[in-house]
């Protein structure tokens with residue numbers, strides 16, 4: 566088995582990226598392969614896996630999968646990593662477009678390791694409604710920024726807040742069935758700066774950053790008059806994402822680093 570791959574991190578949200586333009590992954594049982602290779606400590610480990618494929622419309626097409634093998638319509642940090650992968654491998658120039666289930670994403674390679682993407686137009690916005698979580702009434706908002714997100718403002722200390730406990734309850738709440746949702750907890754920590762911690766669907770844990778979640782949180786926080794665009798997001802990794810809201814256009818900017826490149830060994834799947 567010889568599968569060349571890149572391990573990349575988008576501000577702490579990490580991905581395995583494989584060039585599948587030759588179709589080498591098409592015979593794989595991806596439902597089995599992805600959770601194995603994304604498992605931490607026993608294999609490569611990642612929050613998600615991205616296959617780069619040919620497109621007859623734009624520069625390329627991707628398939629995005631969460632660590633549990635589920636397919637997702639979009640991923641903000643993954644899209645920044647995929648764009649840099651495409652640029653580094655001569656698949657696209659500095660400005661590019663690619664196909665996702667959510668729609669066409671436009672990306673631009675910036676200075677250093679930075680990549681800026683324009684996400685698809687958000688929809689399903691609902692601000693400030695109550696749901697019952699763990700026996701308490703909680704005020705939440707929700708919006709789809711390519712994938713579904715719930716946004717909750719945390720009044721207490723956000724750094725010690727139990728994101729997994731509350732996130733898991735909301736992620737599987739009846740209100741969001743059958744698709745489920747990602748859940749973002751935020752607090753204002755500076756002028757136009759928010760701390761955001763996200764419980765991610767398909768990883769079933771807090772991740773170190775979430776791009777579409779940072780955009781969802783920024784949109785809700787701007788609508789509620791808490792901050793103005795551009796919004797700085799301090800992610801769980803401590804790295805900063807920048808969100809620009811320009812009328813209906815939404816942009817996400819931040820680092821997309823190559824951690825290492827390698828060849829996947831058969832042993833990485835035999836456990």
Ligand SMILES: N[C@@H](CCC[C@H](N)C(=O)O)C(=O)O
Nearest residue numbers: 637640641642712775776777
């Ligand atoms: N980490 C992502 C979102 C990935 C998809 C999500 N887990 C879902 O299933 O909806 C991001 O950076 O946007």
